[in-house]
Amino acid sequence: MKSIVTLAFIICSFCSFAQTEKDLENQVEKLRLALIDPTESNLKELSSASLTYGHSSGTLENQDQFIEALVSGKSDFASISFENQEILVEKNIGIVRHYLVADVVEGDKINPIKIGVMLVWQKEKGSWKLLARQAYKLP
Template structure:
Protein backbone atom coordinates (compact mmCIF):
# COMPACT_ATOMS: atom_id res chain seq x y z
CA UNK A 1 0.00 0.00 0.00
CA UNK A 2 2.87 2.39 0.81
CA UNK A 3 4.41 1.71 -2.59
CA UNK A 4 1.15 2.54 -4.38
CA UNK A 5 0.80 5.77 -2.44
CA UNK A 6 4.40 6.74 -3.25
CA UNK A 7 3.87 6.02 -6.95
CA UNK A 8 0.62 8.00 -6.96
CA UNK A 9 2.32 10.99 -5.31
CA UNK A 10 5.18 10.87 -7.80
CA UNK A 11 2.77 10.76 -10.73
CA UNK A 12 0.78 13.71 -9.36
CA UNK A 13 3.90 15.82 -8.82
CA UNK A 14 5.12 14.96 -12.34
CA UNK A 15 1.79 16.09 -13.82
CA UNK A 16 1.83 19.31 -11.75
CA UNK A 17 5.44 20.04 -12.80
CA UNK A 18 4.66 19.37 -16.47
CA UNK A 19 1.66 21.72 -16.30
CA UNK A 20 3.71 24.47 -14.62
CA UNK A 21 6.40 24.16 -17.28
CA UNK A 22 3.76 24.36 -20.01
CA UNK A 23 2.19 27.43 -18.38
CA UNK A 24 5.60 29.17 -18.22
CA UNK A 25 6.31 28.21 -21.82
CA UNK A 26 2.99 29.81 -22.83
CA UNK A 27 3.93 33.02 -21.01
CA UNK A 28 7.35 33.07 -22.71
CA UNK A 29 5.60 32.77 -26.07
CA UNK A 30 3.32 35.68 -25.12
CA UNK A 31 6.46 37.69 -24.34
CA UNK A 32 7.97 36.82 -27.73
CA UNK A 33 4.83 37.93 -29.53
CA UNK A 34 4.59 41.09 -27.41
CA UNK A 35 8.12 42.08 -28.43
CA UNK A 36 6.96 42.14 -32.06
CA UNK A 37 3.50 43.64 -31.48
CA UNK A 38 3.65 45.45 -28.13
CA UNK A 39 0.68 46.96 -26.34
CA UNK A 40 0.42 48.29 -22.82
CA UNK A 41 -2.20 45.61 -22.13
CA UNK A 42 -0.21 42.58 -23.29
CA UNK A 43 3.04 43.74 -21.69
CA UNK A 44 1.33 44.59 -18.39
CA UNK A 45 -0.41 41.21 -18.34
CA UNK A 46 2.84 39.23 -18.53
CA UNK A 47 5.16 41.38 -16.41
CA UNK A 48 5.41 42.03 -12.69
CA UNK A 49 5.16 45.54 -11.29
CA UNK A 50 8.53 44.69 -9.67
CA UNK A 51 10.17 43.89 -13.04
CA UNK A 52 13.92 44.37 -13.41
CA UNK A 53 14.70 44.23 -17.15
CA UNK A 54 18.40 44.14 -18.02
CA UNK A 55 19.76 44.67 -21.52
CA UNK A 56 23.04 43.26 -22.86
CA UNK A 57 24.35 46.85 -22.93
CA UNK A 58 23.93 47.09 -19.16
CA UNK A 59 20.86 49.34 -19.36
CA UNK A 60 18.23 48.52 -16.71
CA UNK A 61 14.50 49.20 -16.93
CA UNK A 62 11.60 48.84 -14.53
CA UNK A 63 8.17 47.69 -15.72
CA UNK A 64 7.02 51.15 -16.83
CA UNK A 65 10.26 51.82 -18.74
CA UNK A 66 10.19 48.36 -20.35
CA UNK A 67 6.62 48.88 -21.56
CA UNK A 68 7.27 52.45 -22.75
CA UNK A 69 10.38 51.47 -24.72
CA UNK A 70 8.48 48.81 -26.65
CA UNK A 71 5.18 50.65 -27.13
CA UNK A 72 6.91 53.89 -28.22
CA UNK A 73 9.12 52.06 -30.72
CA UNK A 74 12.37 52.98 -28.96
CA UNK A 75 12.90 49.20 -28.88
CA UNK A 76 11.42 48.00 -32.17
CA UNK A 77 11.50 44.29 -33.00
CA UNK A 78 10.64 43.30 -36.58
CA UNK A 79 11.20 39.63 -35.72
CA UNK A 80 12.05 37.68 -32.56
CA UNK A 81 12.78 34.00 -32.11
CA UNK A 82 13.88 32.15 -28.97
CA UNK A 83 16.37 29.34 -29.62
CA UNK A 84 17.87 26.62 -27.40
CA UNK A 85 15.34 27.27 -24.66
CA UNK A 86 15.37 25.55 -21.28
CA UNK A 87 12.85 25.92 -18.47
CA UNK A 88 13.36 25.06 -14.81
CA UNK A 89 10.41 25.32 -12.42
CA UNK A 90 10.63 25.16 -8.62
CA UNK A 91 7.36 25.88 -6.83
CA UNK A 92 6.42 29.48 -7.71
CA UNK A 93 9.67 30.44 -9.48
CA UNK A 94 10.75 29.55 -13.00
CA UNK A 95 14.06 30.20 -14.73
CA UNK A 96 14.08 30.30 -18.51
CA UNK A 97 17.22 30.52 -20.63
CA UNK A 98 17.35 30.98 -24.38
CA UNK A 99 19.09 32.80 -27.19
CA UNK A 100 17.17 35.71 -28.67
CA UNK A 101 17.60 35.93 -32.43
CA UNK A 102 15.92 39.05 -33.76
CA UNK A 103 15.82 41.82 -36.30
CA UNK A 104 15.65 45.15 -34.50
CA UNK A 105 14.68 48.28 -36.39
CA UNK A 106 16.85 51.33 -35.82
CA UNK A 107 15.87 54.38 -37.83
CA UNK A 108 14.24 52.18 -40.45
CA UNK A 109 17.29 49.93 -40.78
CA UNK A 110 17.12 46.33 -39.59
CA UNK A 111 19.98 45.09 -37.42
CA UNK A 112 20.24 41.38 -36.68
CA UNK A 113 21.07 40.44 -33.10
CA UNK A 114 21.75 37.20 -31.26
CA UNK A 115 22.06 37.45 -27.49
CA UNK A 116 21.67 35.17 -24.51
CA UNK A 117 18.78 35.79 -22.14
CA UNK A 118 17.83 34.60 -18.68
CA UNK A 119 14.25 35.19 -17.54
CA UNK A 120 12.92 34.78 -14.01
CA UNK A 121 9.17 34.21 -13.73
CA UNK A 122 7.21 34.24 -10.49
CA UNK A 123 3.71 32.98 -9.94
CA UNK A 124 1.60 35.87 -8.63
CA UNK A 125 -2.04 35.26 -7.74
CA UNK A 126 -2.12 32.15 -9.92
CA UNK A 127 -0.44 33.74 -12.97
CA UNK A 128 3.18 33.59 -14.12
CA UNK A 129 4.69 37.09 -14.32
CA UNK A 130 8.08 38.16 -15.66
CA UNK A 131 10.01 39.30 -12.59
CA UNK A 132 13.50 39.69 -14.04
CA UNK A 133 15.28 39.52 -17.37
CA UNK A 134 18.99 39.75 -18.06
CA UNK A 135 20.45 39.69 -21.54
CA UNK A 136 24.14 39.08 -22.22
CA UNK A 137 26.47 39.02 -25.18
CA UNK A 138 27.29 35.61 -26.56
CA UNK A 139 30.91 34.65 -27.23
Template sequence: MKTILTLALFFSLTIAFAQAEKEVSSQVEKLRLALIDPTVANLSELSSIHLSYGHSSGKLENQAQFIEALVSGASDFATVEFQDQTIQLEKNLAIVRHNLAADVLDGGIANSIKIGVILVWHKEKGDWKLIARQAYKLPQ
Protein backbone atom coordinates in the same frame (compact mmCIF):
# COMPACT_ATOMS: atom_id res chain seq x y z
CA MET B 1 0.03 0.01 0.01
CA LYS B 2 2.96 2.34 0.76
CA THR B 3 4.32 1.74 -2.75
CA ILE B 4 0.96 2.67 -4.29
CA LEU B 5 0.84 5.92 -2.31
CA THR B 6 4.42 6.73 -3.28
CA LEU B 7 3.64 6.11 -6.95
CA ALA B 8 0.46 8.20 -6.74
CA LEU B 9 2.40 11.08 -5.18
CA PHE B 10 5.14 10.77 -7.82
CA PHE B 11 2.62 10.86 -10.67
CA SER B 12 0.69 13.80 -9.21
CA LEU B 13 3.94 15.78 -8.79
CA THR B 14 4.98 14.89 -12.34
CA ILE B 15 1.63 16.08 -13.69
CA ALA B 16 1.82 19.31 -11.66
CA PHE B 17 5.37 19.95 -12.90
CA ALA B 18 4.35 19.33 -16.52
CA GLN B 19 1.38 21.68 -16.15
CA ALA B 20 3.54 24.44 -14.64
CA GLU B 21 6.15 24.01 -17.39
CA LYS B 22 3.39 24.27 -20.02
CA GLU B 23 2.03 27.46 -18.38
CA VAL B 24 5.48 29.08 -18.28
CA SER B 25 6.21 28.07 -21.87
CA SER B 26 2.91 29.65 -22.91
CA GLN B 27 3.81 32.90 -21.12
CA VAL B 28 7.23 32.96 -22.82
CA GLU B 29 5.55 32.58 -26.21
CA LYS B 30 3.14 35.41 -25.35
CA LEU B 31 6.17 37.55 -24.47
CA ARG B 32 7.83 36.72 -27.81
CA LEU B 33 4.69 37.82 -29.66
CA ALA B 34 4.35 40.94 -27.47
CA LEU B 35 7.89 42.00 -28.39
CA ILE B 36 6.81 42.07 -32.04
CA ASP B 37 3.37 43.62 -31.47
CA PRO B 38 3.59 45.44 -28.11
CA THR B 39 0.67 47.02 -26.30
CA VAL B 40 0.44 48.37 -22.79
CA ALA B 41 -2.21 45.73 -22.07
CA ASN B 42 -0.26 42.65 -23.22
CA LEU B 43 3.03 43.77 -21.66
CA SER B 44 1.35 44.69 -18.36
CA GLU B 45 -0.39 41.32 -18.25
CA LEU B 46 2.91 39.46 -18.72
CA SER B 47 5.16 41.45 -16.40
CA SER B 48 5.33 42.08 -12.67
CA ILE B 49 5.14 45.60 -11.28
CA HIS B 50 8.47 44.67 -9.65
CA LEU B 51 10.12 43.91 -13.02
CA SER B 52 13.88 44.38 -13.39
CA TYR B 53 14.66 44.24 -17.13
CA GLY B 54 18.33 44.18 -18.08
CA HIS B 55 19.68 44.69 -21.58
CA SER B 56 22.94 43.26 -22.96
CA SER B 57 24.27 46.84 -23.05
CA GLY B 58 23.90 47.07 -19.26
CA LYS B 59 20.84 49.34 -19.41
CA LEU B 60 18.23 48.53 -16.73
CA GLU B 61 14.50 49.23 -16.92
CA ASN B 62 11.58 48.89 -14.54
CA GLN B 63 8.17 47.73 -15.75
CA ALA B 64 7.02 51.18 -16.89
CA GLN B 65 10.28 51.85 -18.78
CA PHE B 66 10.21 48.37 -20.38
CA ILE B 67 6.66 48.91 -21.61
CA GLU B 68 7.30 52.47 -22.82
CA ALA B 69 10.41 51.46 -24.81
CA LEU B 70 8.47 48.81 -26.70
CA VAL B 71 5.17 50.64 -27.17
CA SER B 72 6.91 53.86 -28.31
CA GLY B 73 9.00 51.96 -30.86
CA ALA B 74 12.33 52.85 -29.22
CA SER B 75 12.86 49.08 -29.18
CA ASP B 76 11.27 47.90 -32.44
CA PHE B 77 11.36 44.17 -33.14
CA ALA B 78 10.42 43.05 -36.67
CA THR B 79 11.02 39.36 -35.89
CA VAL B 80 11.93 37.45 -32.72
CA GLU B 81 12.91 33.82 -32.34
CA PHE B 82 13.80 32.06 -29.07
CA GLN B 83 16.32 29.27 -29.62
CA ASP B 84 17.65 26.45 -27.40
CA GLN B 85 15.16 27.20 -24.64
CA THR B 86 15.26 25.51 -21.23
CA ILE B 87 12.87 25.87 -18.31
CA GLN B 88 13.80 25.14 -14.70
CA LEU B 89 11.03 25.18 -12.08
CA GLU B 90 11.32 25.63 -8.33
CA LYS B 91 8.02 26.07 -6.48
CA ASN B 92 6.60 29.44 -7.62
CA LEU B 93 9.68 30.45 -9.64
CA ALA B 94 10.69 29.53 -13.17
CA ILE B 95 14.06 30.23 -14.76
CA VAL B 96 13.99 30.30 -18.54
CA ARG B 97 17.13 30.49 -20.67
CA HIS B 98 17.29 30.91 -24.41
CA ASN B 99 19.11 32.65 -27.21
CA LEU B 100 17.15 35.50 -28.76
CA ALA B 101 17.61 35.98 -32.50
CA ALA B 102 15.83 39.03 -33.86
CA ASP B 103 15.61 41.58 -36.60
CA VAL B 104 15.29 45.02 -35.05
CA LEU B 105 14.94 48.58 -36.28
CA ASP B 106 17.21 51.04 -34.49
CA GLY B 107 16.27 54.54 -35.57
CA GLY B 108 14.87 53.10 -38.80
CA ILE B 109 18.06 51.14 -39.51
CA ALA B 110 17.62 47.35 -39.77
CA ASN B 111 19.92 45.23 -37.62
CA SER B 112 20.06 41.53 -36.73
CA ILE B 113 20.97 40.51 -33.19
CA LYS B 114 21.61 37.28 -31.34
CA ILE B 115 21.96 37.46 -27.56
CA GLY B 116 21.59 35.17 -24.58
CA VAL B 117 18.70 35.78 -22.19
CA ILE B 118 17.70 34.59 -18.76
CA LEU B 119 14.12 35.21 -17.67
CA VAL B 120 12.78 34.76 -14.15
CA TRP B 121 9.05 34.18 -13.87
CA HIS B 122 7.19 34.34 -10.55
CA LYS B 123 3.72 32.93 -9.95
CA GLU B 124 1.63 35.82 -8.59
CA LYS B 125 -2.02 35.23 -7.69
CA GLY B 126 -2.17 32.20 -9.99
CA ASP B 127 -0.49 33.86 -12.99
CA TRP B 128 3.13 33.61 -14.13
CA LYS B 129 4.63 37.11 -14.34
CA LEU B 130 8.04 38.14 -15.65
CA ILE B 131 9.90 39.55 -12.65
CA ALA B 132 13.45 39.66 -14.01
CA ARG B 133 15.22 39.52 -17.35
CA GLN B 134 18.89 39.81 -18.15
CA ALA B 135 20.34 39.70 -21.65
CA TYR B 136 24.03 39.11 -22.32
CA LYS B 137 26.36 39.05 -25.27
CA LEU B 138 27.16 35.62 -26.63
CA PRO B 139 30.74 34.59 -27.38
CA GLN B 140 31.69 35.21 -31.00
Protein backbone atom coordinates in the same frame (compact mmCIF):
# COMPACT_ATOMS: atom_id res chain seq x y z
CA MET C 1 -1.54 -0.54 -0.75
CA LYS C 2 1.11 1.92 0.49
CA SER C 3 3.12 1.45 -2.70
CA ILE C 4 0.06 2.20 -4.87
CA VAL C 5 -0.61 5.43 -2.97
CA THR C 6 3.07 6.40 -3.21
CA LEU C 7 3.12 5.66 -6.93
CA ALA C 8 -0.06 7.69 -7.46
CA PHE C 9 1.47 10.61 -5.54
CA ILE C 10 4.65 10.49 -7.64
CA ILE C 11 2.66 10.40 -10.89
CA CYS C 12 0.46 13.32 -9.78
CA SER C 13 3.50 15.32 -8.70
CA PHE C 14 5.22 14.72 -12.04
CA CYS C 15 2.09 15.69 -13.99
CA SER C 16 1.69 18.84 -11.92
CA PHE C 17 5.36 19.78 -12.47
CA ALA C 18 5.09 19.14 -16.20
CA GLN C 19 1.95 21.30 -16.39
CA THR C 20 3.64 24.10 -14.42
CA GLU C 21 6.61 24.03 -16.79
CA LYS C 22 4.25 24.04 -19.80
CA ASP C 23 2.36 27.03 -18.33
CA LEU C 24 5.65 28.91 -18.00
CA GLU C 25 6.67 27.94 -21.53
CA ASN C 26 3.34 29.37 -22.75
CA GLN C 27 4.00 32.65 -20.91
CA VAL C 28 7.45 32.91 -22.51
CA GLU C 29 5.81 32.48 -25.92
CA LYS C 30 3.28 35.21 -25.05
CA LEU C 31 6.21 37.46 -24.13
CA ARG C 32 7.92 36.74 -27.46
CA LEU C 33 4.76 37.69 -29.34
CA ALA C 34 4.26 40.79 -27.16
CA LEU C 35 7.78 41.99 -27.97
CA ILE C 36 6.87 41.92 -31.67
CA ASP C 37 3.38 43.43 -31.26
CA PRO C 38 3.49 45.31 -27.94
CA THR C 39 0.57 46.87 -26.15
CA GLU C 40 0.55 48.28 -22.66
CA SER C 41 -2.06 45.74 -21.58
CA ASN C 42 -0.29 42.62 -22.87
CA LEU C 43 3.07 43.71 -21.43
CA LYS C 44 1.53 44.60 -18.05
CA GLU C 45 -0.25 41.27 -17.94
CA LEU C 46 3.05 39.42 -18.48
CA SER C 47 5.33 41.43 -16.19
CA SER C 48 5.57 42.07 -12.48
CA ALA C 49 5.20 45.59 -11.09
CA SER C 50 8.66 44.94 -9.57
CA LEU C 51 10.23 44.12 -12.94
CA THR C 52 13.92 44.83 -13.51
CA TYR C 53 14.76 44.49 -17.20
CA GLY C 54 18.43 44.43 -18.17
CA HIS C 55 19.70 44.92 -21.70
CA SER C 56 22.98 43.59 -23.10
CA SER C 57 24.15 47.21 -23.32
CA GLY C 58 23.91 47.54 -19.54
CA THR C 59 20.73 49.65 -19.59
CA LEU C 60 18.25 48.78 -16.85
CA GLU C 61 14.52 49.45 -17.00
CA ASN C 62 11.65 49.10 -14.57
CA GLN C 63 8.21 47.90 -15.69
CA ASP C 64 7.04 51.34 -16.86
CA GLN C 65 10.25 52.02 -18.80
CA PHE C 66 10.19 48.53 -20.35
CA ILE C 67 6.61 49.02 -21.54
CA GLU C 68 7.19 52.58 -22.77
CA ALA C 69 10.25 51.59 -24.82
CA LEU C 70 8.30 48.91 -26.65
CA VAL C 71 4.96 50.68 -27.06
CA SER C 72 6.63 53.90 -28.27
CA GLY C 73 8.73 52.02 -30.82
CA LYS C 74 12.05 52.98 -29.22
CA SER C 75 12.63 49.21 -29.06
CA ASP C 76 11.12 47.75 -32.23
CA PHE C 77 11.37 44.12 -33.30
CA ALA C 78 10.42 42.97 -36.79
CA SER C 79 10.89 39.33 -35.76
CA ILE C 80 12.11 37.34 -32.76
CA SER C 81 12.83 33.71 -32.09
CA PHE C 82 14.06 32.05 -28.93
CA GLU C 83 16.63 29.31 -29.50
CA ASN C 84 18.15 26.66 -27.22
CA GLN C 85 15.58 27.40 -24.52
CA GLU C 86 15.93 25.74 -21.11
CA ILE C 87 13.37 26.03 -18.31
CA LEU C 88 13.92 25.31 -14.63
CA VAL C 89 11.01 25.53 -12.19
CA GLU C 90 11.53 25.53 -8.43
CA LYS C 91 8.31 26.06 -6.46
CA ASN C 92 6.97 29.48 -7.52
CA ILE C 93 10.13 30.61 -9.36
CA GLY C 94 10.97 29.81 -12.97
CA ILE C 95 14.27 30.48 -14.69
CA VAL C 96 14.37 30.52 -18.47
CA ARG C 97 17.55 30.76 -20.53
CA HIS C 98 17.66 31.13 -24.29
CA TYR C 99 19.26 32.91 -27.20
CA LEU C 100 17.20 35.76 -28.57
CA VAL C 101 17.59 35.96 -32.33
CA ALA C 102 15.86 38.98 -33.79
CA ASP C 103 15.61 41.57 -36.51
CA VAL C 104 15.61 44.98 -34.83
CA VAL C 105 14.14 47.99 -36.61
CA GLU C 106 16.46 50.99 -36.27
CA GLY C 107 15.19 53.90 -38.35
CA ASP C 108 14.93 52.67 -41.93
CA LYS C 109 17.29 49.75 -41.33
CA ILE C 110 16.73 46.27 -39.97
CA ASN C 111 19.66 44.87 -38.01
CA PRO C 112 20.01 41.25 -36.93
CA ILE C 113 20.99 40.49 -33.33
CA LYS C 114 21.73 37.36 -31.34
CA ILE C 115 22.10 37.69 -27.57
CA GLY C 116 21.82 35.48 -24.54
CA VAL C 117 18.94 36.05 -22.15
CA MET C 118 18.04 34.87 -18.67
CA LEU C 119 14.46 35.44 -17.52
CA VAL C 120 13.27 35.05 -13.94
CA TRP C 121 9.55 34.44 -13.55
CA GLN C 122 7.55 34.38 -10.33
CA LYS C 123 4.10 32.96 -9.85
CA GLU C 124 1.83 35.77 -8.64
CA LYS C 125 -1.80 34.97 -7.85
CA GLY C 126 -1.65 31.84 -9.99
CA SER C 127 -0.01 33.45 -13.05
CA TRP C 128 3.62 33.55 -14.15
CA LYS C 129 4.94 37.14 -14.19
CA LEU C 130 8.30 38.27 -15.52
CA LEU C 131 10.24 39.51 -12.50
CA ALA C 132 13.71 39.97 -13.98
CA ARG C 133 15.43 39.78 -17.33
CA GLN C 134 19.12 40.05 -18.10
CA ALA C 135 20.51 39.98 -21.61
CA TYR C 136 24.18 39.47 -22.34
CA LYS C 137 26.47 39.53 -25.35
CA LEU C 138 27.52 36.16 -26.66
CA PRO C 139 31.22 35.41 -27.18
